[in-house]
Amino acid sequence: MTEPSPKELAEFQDQVRAFLRDHAPKPPRFRLPDSFMEVGSDEQFEYLRDWQAKVYAAGYLGLSWPKAYGGGGLPQVFQYIVDSEMARAAVPFMVNVIGLFWAGPTILKLGTEAQKQRYIPKILSAEEIWCQGFSEPEHGSDLASAQTTAIRDGDDYVLHGTKTWTSLGAYAAHMILLARTDKTAASKYQGLSFFLAPMRVPHVTTHRIQKMTGEHGFTETHFDGARVPSNCLVGAEGEGWSVAMTVLLFERGAEGGQAGGLAMVPLRVEQVVALAKQVKRDGKPAIEDPIVRDTLVRFAIEERGFQLSGQRARIPGLAGPRPFAVPLMGKLRMSEFRRRLCAFAVQLQGANANLYSGDPNAVADGAWQRGYMNAFSATIGGGTSQIQLNILGERVLGLGKG
């Protein structure tokens, strides 16, 4: 592949802009979720699925994935252009996040030819939604202790156990599943296998879990003898832990190869600045308060720091002595930033900060209050912030394990 010329890239950017201008979906009557972890109603899901299908049909998703499996076969830079234009245009995110960002890249990297042909095109088109079966009721951060079993029976494996915090569990066709195939293995890591498990088969049931906001967004998934064909294994039996680690690299953005698109609605400091201009504290616009200004500047510096770090990490000469630091820290830094920024946006509202969604006087219908609560989905999901700090301390700084 020859390097695309600046002119070629500029023309492509103009095309993307025109597409987004002409085809961005109209805002719905109902409230849209801020992330795939908050998709809680059928109308939300269908709206977002249709948008992803439209983006893919127009040729703006999976641009760097191989053509043979429905991708664009182009250099990654084309997808970066699409993604940044989508952020600029503030269009909705791509709903099939688990498929596009971590299940898909894992299948492309470690899956069989048949698996790539079977699954990848429908990940892109959103015909098949994916969910993730890693956490269990008794094992969250300690993933390797998963107890769901997959016992070989002829050409199938038979599943027993429960997975939980399954985002999109109510809509998914497939689950990337970590299950124990050997309870007698020498270490807990060796007994695990990795499956691309069908969700719409007998003996799989899902139950919606209500979140702290009162909304829905994830499920608990029960396996009571469901059968998975052995050709759904990724890697060999017993190699599930290393496949799961690959998944986590993709999930946390530490390894490239994602299909692209927005994974969630970005929250920008500018939005909180707009709020600070609008709300009053003790009779004056909050933006005039010197402490509010100072806090906003701190947030703006942090935001700029992430944006620039993402770009810097792609330039080998500027990556610094720890090239893995920036990719590994992104999830921690951005999720914690979002949580604190939402909390600050609530704080700006003074006595009105206590009004919640549904109250006629709530600021922005309580979006900031709800956003603050929902922000924990990212500081906890995908490995808690405390686990991320362990990873950074141990793998990047080389500090001892606890």
Place this chain on the structure above:
Amino acid sequence: MENRTAAFDFTDDHALLATTAHDLLARRSDFGAVRSRVQHALGFDPDLHRELCELGWLGLCIPSDLGGSGMPLSALPCLFEPMGQRLLAGPYLANTLASQALLIAASPAQQRAVVPPLATGAELASVALYESDGSYLLDAPGLTATPTPSGFELSGQKTSVLDAEAVQHVLVSARLGGELAWFWIPTAALRGRISRERVIDETRRSFRLELSGLTLPATALLEGDARRALEHVQRVAWLVVAAEMAGGSEGVLALTVDYLRTRTQFGKTIGSYQALKHPMAEIMCALEEGRSLLYRAASAFAKHEPDAEIALRMAKAQLGESYAHAADRSIQFHGAIGFTYECHAQLFFRRAQWCEYSFGDPLHHRRHLAELMWPRG
């Protein structure tokens, strides 16, 4: 047009320069060398200084027709980041600021006369900006110049003048007829007027100048754009000190991490305890982000982009806090040894303090950033 503009101006020349500087200073500026320079009157090692002059470091961003290497200003961090990491002080900051200020404060003819020796290190200069009120607002100096038949007479003092005993010239800001003006003064004329300040960073040499009653010839007045020179020299200072702070953060992080990986208590390396591991990971994140802000500031400044001032102030503010915090935690995480003079953490701590409060502290820069980003009506 985010995708059409490179955020970072970084060429092979930058990479080569940075690698050379890192390698050289890793060899020539270990902690033993740093501590021996602390004892040295002028605060630098003459042999190393000659080598740096020969490498062209003093004239790095001075135009080639004035004897420099003509690199863009974005090259400054390539030198000053490793200098900060290896705690090198010396007259490089002072000479860089003075020569950069001259490029605007002096007329072309004056520049041809005074800049070339500064580019090679044949002569050195410093810059006198600050006064005893400790204000960061430098556009209305308290030092005044009054015209006399033969030139000018000064009245007032300057503080925080770096390396005044090592340099041959000082570029001094003063008020002349209500306007900002720059004077080019040979240090030979300042005998008895220079007294050393005791500053927290013992690797630095900083001086107070008593200038009342000093008479200057008419030629001492520089004839360029005084206000723009002040703006420029401050921006250079923000960039260079931010680079020093990024390097210093790297240095103190390495020192602390080494200790946390080797020191054991209760049968485990202390770095395995999350109470120490997690803050170290946060410190590393802040450094990585600070470094990104630094390189962006360098590029925006070098290319005269509209967001240059914002980018520079962000880098100076963020690294000011993050370096000071990294050094603060280094003292604490070393335990009792960290509280001793012998422990190298204090070298970084003192340097971090000096950098944080020199050329605008984080609070100062954030206040200006707020006005730049969200001006009040």
